[in-house]
Amino acid sequence: MILIFLGPPGSGKGTQAKRLMSHRSWPQLSTGDMLRASISKGSALGMEAKKYMDQGHLVPDLVVVGMIAERIQEPDCRSGFILDGFPRTLPQAKSLDVMLAARNLSVDVVVEFQIKDSELLGRLSGRRTCSKCGTLYHIHTSPPQVSGICDVCGSDVIQRADDQESVIQKRLKVYHELTAPLVRFYSEQGKLRAIDASVSMAAVDVSVHDALGIA
Ligand code: AMP
Numbered sequence: 001m002i003l004i005f006l007g008p009p010g011s012g013k014g015t016q017a018k019r020l021m022s023h024r025s026w027p028q029l030s031t032g033d034m035l036r037a038s039i040s041k042g043s044a045l046g047m048e049a050k051k052y053m054d055q056g057h058l059v060p061d062l063v064v065v066g067m068i069a070e071r072i073q074e075p076d077c078r079s080g081f082i083l084d085g086f087p088r089t090l091p092q093a094k095s096l097d098v099m100l101a102a103r104n105l106s107v108d109v110v111v112e113f114q115i116k117d118s119e120l121l122g123r124l125s126g127r128r129t130c131s132k133c134g135t136l137y138h139i140h141t142s143p144p145q146v147s148g149i150c151d152v153c154g155s156d157v158i159q160r161a162d163d164q165e166s167v168i169q170k171r172l173k174v175y176h177e178l179t180a181p182l183v184r185f186y187s188e189q190g191k192l193r194a195i196d197a198s199v200s201m202a203a204v205d206v207s208v209h210d211a212l213g214i215a
């Protein structure tokens with residue numbers, strides 16, 4: 001099963017990918033997480049990517065396509081995977097089709113997380129992230145038990161540079177201009193399943209399972 005979770009930043013696709021990963025043997029492949037890991041390591045790729053990310057711009061297609069091409073060759077991807085945050089442009093989507101076709105594979109289902117920008121602003125500006133394990137919190141709806149400290153690993157909980165309000169606006173603009181056209185691309189292939197992502201996490205979970213036709 002090769003799945004794509006498509007949606008604007010803050011729509012909950014990463015959370016749902018993690019939930020699904022814990023029930024199935026499909027790893028979550030998040031290009032955002034991979035890029036942040038490269039930044040933490042201080043690699044040249046990470047430092048270059050950071051310049052784009054901190055400003056809400058997309059990292060060049062070649063960089064992320066290369067990362068995914070390598071990652072899907074790992075043994076844990078053999079029975080399928082969930083792409084979270086990739087593809088984000090039409091050239092990325094077309095490159096993905098080519099790299100999958102070379103292995104006699106293709107995308108099975110694209111779940112589109114639908115939610116209004118006004119809702120996303122509140123979600124993203126209140127979002128906090130563990131600097132080490134990536135666990136997500138929200139200052140109002142799900143704060144850590146001890147302020148600033150991750151419940152899971154005890155590391156610092158921070159606000160991502162790109163979750164600041166001015167950058168959020170930019171990321172949403174980029175989503176509508178460059179990523180939203182993928183809705184049509186996958187709809188024309190008959191692979192798109194749209195779900196309402198503005199409801200509770202449990203309700204979204206049910207919609208995701210329905211969209212995938214799994215229990
Ligand atoms: P995310 O964690 O998915 O919201 O990604 C954070 C940032 O990483 C994005 O705003 C982009 O700058 C960069 N990024 C992640 N995935 C991609 C991608 N597929 N293409 C280009 N840039 C990406």
